[in-house]
Amino acid sequence: MRIPHSIKLIFVLIILPFFSGCAVTKDYQRPEIDTPPQWRVEYQAASDMANTDWWKHFEDPTLDKLITIALNENKDLRIAIARITELSGRLQIAASEAYPHAGIGVGANRNQRSQNDDLETSYSFDIDRTSSNYRLNFGLSWELDFWGRIKRSTEAARADLLSAEEGRQIVILSLVSAVAGNYIELLNLDRQLQISKQTMASRAEWVRLFELKIKGGQVSELEVAQVRSAYEEVAATIPLLERRIALQENYISILLGSNPRAIERGKTLEKLVLPDIPSGIPSDLLTNRPDIRQSEQKLIAANARIGVARTRYFPTISLTGLLGYASKDLNNLLEGTSSLWSYGTDLASPVFTGGQLEGGVRQAEAFYEQLLHEYLSTVQTAFREVNDALVSIAKYRELLDVQKRHVKVLNDYIHFAESRYEAGYSQYITVLDAQRRLYAGEIQCAQAQSDIMVALINLYKAMGGGWVTQLSRQNNMNGAEENSVLN
Numbered sequence: 123m124r125i126p127h128s129i130k131l132i133f134v135l136i137i138l139p140f141f142s143g144c145a146v147t148k149d150y151q152r153p154e155i156d157t158p159p160q161w162r163v164e165y166q167a168a169s170d171m172a173n174t175d176w177w178k179h180f181e182d183p184t185l186d187k188l189i190t191i192a193l194n195e196n197k198d199l200r201i202a203i204a205r206i207t208e209l210s211g212r213l214q215i216a217a218s219e220a221y222p223h224a225g226i227g228v229g230a231n232r233n234q235r236s237q238n239d240d241l242e243t244s245y246s247f248d249i250d251r252t253s254s255n256y257r258l259n260f261g262l263s264w265e266l267d268f269w270g271r272i273k274r275s276t277e278a279a280r281a282d283l284l285s286a287e288e289g290r291q292i293v294i295l296s297l298v299s300a301v302a303g304n305y306i307e308l309l310n311l312d313r314q315l316q317i318s319k320q321t322m323a324s325r326a327e328w329v330r331l332f333e334l335k336i337k338g339g340q341v342s343e344l345e346v347a348q349v350r351s352a353y354e355e356v357a358a359t360i361p362l363l364e365r366r367i368a369l370q371e372n373y374i375s376i377l378l379g380s381n382p383r384a385i386e387r388g389k390t391l392e393k394l395v396l397p398d399i400p401s402g403i404p405s406d407l408l409t410n411r412p413d414i415r416q417s418e419q420k421l422i423a424a425n426a427r428i429g430v431a432r433t434r435y436f437p438t439i440s441l442t443g444l445l446g447y448a449s450k451d452l453n454n455l456l457e458g459t460s461s462l463w464s465y466g467t468d469l470a471s472p473v474f475t476g477g478q479l480e481g482g483v484r485q486a487e488a489f490y491e492q493l494l495h496e497y498l499s500t501v502q503t504a505f506r507e508v509n510d511a512l513v514s515i516a517k518y519r520e521l522l523d524v525q526k527r528h529v530k531v532l533n534d535y536i537h538f539a540e541s542r543y544e545a546g547y548s549q550y551i552t553v554l555d556a557q558r559r560l561y562a563g564e565i566q567c568a569q570a571q572s573d574i575m576v577a578l579i580n581l582y583k584a585m586g587g588g589w590v591t592q593l594s595r596q597n598n599m600n601g602a603e604e605n606s607v608l609n
Contacts, residue, residue, distance in 0.1 A: 150421070285423065348551065431479075
C-alpha cells in the first residue's frame with residue numbers, strides 16, 4: 123500500500139526533533155552568590171520594619187503628603203510606567219509567533235489590454251479588451267518551534283518586561299528616598315537659618331550696647347570693631363542659607379513633578395521621630411532589592427538570547443495552507459468550480475553564512491558574561507551600601523551625643539565668659555571666642571541630627587523591602603491589566 127505524501131510529511135515533522143541531538147538551548151541557572159554571614163554592625167530591631175512605609179515613622183504628615191504627590195506626579199516614574207507598557211507590547215509580539223497566523227484576502231480588479239502593444243497585435247479588434255478577476259481566500263501559516271527559538275525569544279521578552287517592572291520599583295525606591303532625604307536636608311537648612319538669625323539678633327544687641335558704651339568712653343574702638351565684625355560674620359551666612367533653601371525647594375519641586383515653588387513644612391528637625399533600624403540577614407537583599415532583581419532579569423534575557431542565536435544554525439520549518447475562490451465573474455465566485463486550495467511545508471536552512479551565525483552566538487555569550495559580572499557587582503554593591511549605612515548610623519549617633527555635650531559645655535563657656543567680662547576680669551575677645559564656638563557647635567549639632575536621619579533613609583533604601591512592590595502596584599497602574607501582562 124502506498125503511503126500518502128501528507129502522512130509521510132507529518133511523520134517526518136514528528137520524528138525530526140529526536141534527531142537534533144542534545145538540547146539546543148539551556149535553561150537559566152542562578153549564579154552562586156558569596157553572601158556575607160552578617161553585617162559589620164548589628165542592631166536589635168524588628169526585621170519587618172524594612173517592609174513598611176518607613177517614612178511614616180518620622181510622624182510628619184507633611185512628609186507623607188509630599189511623598190504621595192511625588193508618586194502620583196513624578197515624571198521619571200511616569201516614564202518608567204510607559205516603558206513597561208512598551209515592553210508588554212514586545213512580549214505580546216514575541217509570544218504571538220508560537221501560534222498559527224491566519225488571514226483573509228479579498229480582491230477585485232479590472233483590466234484593459236492595449237490595441238497597440240506588440241504582444242497584443244494578434245488579437246482581433248472584435249475581442250473584448252477588458253477583463254475582470256475576483257478572489258476570496260483564507261491563508262494559514264505556522265512556524266513549528268522545534269529548536270526553541272520562539273520559546274527563548276518569548277522568555278527573553280518576558281524577562282525584559284519584568285526587568286522594566288523592577289526598573290519602575292527602582293524609581294519608586296529612589297524617589298521616596300530622595301523626597302525624604304531632601305526634605306530632611308531642607309529642615310536642616312531651616313534649623314541652621316534659625317540658629318543664624320538668633321545668633322545675629324544676639325550679636326546685634328551686643329553692637330547696640332557697645333555703641334552706647336563707646337559714647338561714654340567705656341570701650342575702645344577696637345572692641346567696637348570686634349563686636350561689629352562678629353555681627354557681620356553671622357549676617358553673611360543668612361543670604362547663603364536662604365539661597366540653599368530656595369535651591370533645595372526647587373529640587374524637591376522637581377521630584378514632586380511640579381515647577382519650582384515653596385515647599386510646605388511640617389515638624390521641625392528636632393521634633394521628628396527617629397524610626398527604628400531595620401534588621402535582617404544579608405541574603406534578604408537578593409529578594410528585597412529591585413536593582414538586584416532587575417539585574418537578574420537582564421541575565422535571564424541574555425541567557426535566552428544565547429538560545430535564540432544557537433537555533434539559527436538549524437532549519438526553520440513552517441506549515442502553510444490556502445483555501446479560497448477565484449473567478450473572472452463575480453456571479454459564480456462562490457461556486458464549487460471556482461474553489462482553490464493548497465497546503466505544504468517550507469524548510470529553510472542556512473548553508474554558508476561567512477561566520478555570521480557563529481559571530482551571533484559569540485556576541486550573545488559575551489553579552490551574557492558582561493551581565494553576569496554586572497549582576498555579581500550589583501549584589502556586592504548592595505551589601506556595601508547596607509554596611510555603609512549601618513556604620514554611618516552608629517558613628518553619627520556617637521557624634522550627635524558628643525555634639526550635644528559640646529553645645530552644653532559651650533553654653534556654660536559663654537555664660538562664664540560674659541559674666542567675667544561684665545565683672546571686668548576678662549576682655550571681650552574671650553566672649554567673642556565663646557560666641558563663635560557656640561554658633562559653630564549648634565550648627566554642627568543640627569547637621570549631625572540631619573546626618574543620622576539621612577543615613578537611616580539610606581539604610582531603608584539599601585534594604586529595599588516589600589513596600590516598594592506594594593507602591594509599584596498601586597501607582598498609576600490598572601491592577602487587572604498588570605497581572606495579565608506579567609502572567
